[in-house]
Amino acid sequence: MSAEVALVYRVLPESVEVDVEKLKEAIVNRLAPKYKVDKVEVEEIGFGIKALRFYIRMPESDEYSSDEVEEILRSVEGVGGFELEYFSRLSF
Template sequence: MTDVLVVLKVFPEGDDVNLDNLADNISKKLPEGYKLVRKDTEPIAYGLKALVLYIQMPEQTEGGTDTLENLASEVEGVSHAEVVGITRLGF
């Protein structure tokens, strides 16, 4: 089975939210077969930064990336999350 790499942008509730802790909390909630590969930050406005997570997951997943967006959005400190990119890994 092929995996995909999902780029998930996570918007914090405010500029006082620790993005490293947020990434750890999201990573701990990932289902089996999912793996946090990389994390970055991206400036939004007025000192507020978004967390950009690169998550490897199975391609044939029930619910697709909606499940991932919902899971991340339910973590404390997250305003909302959205998938901004997806690419296939392997051949």
């Protein structure tokens, strides 16, 4: 059985006017079907600002990369910034 890689990204919208639910859907749709989004959390930061935390899984393979995930995040309209919070190899 092959191993998988777990990634957790924190994504910030470019402004408080960005609808985080629509942003969440847009990101999930762009990542699918290649990357598996297990969970998305909405984090209240303050002053109306919300961040999204994406829990993503992918096979450990040359065909998949965190660089590609980041390219996808950069390409989604409404994304102001993001950071990789967690990266780990999973094997069962």
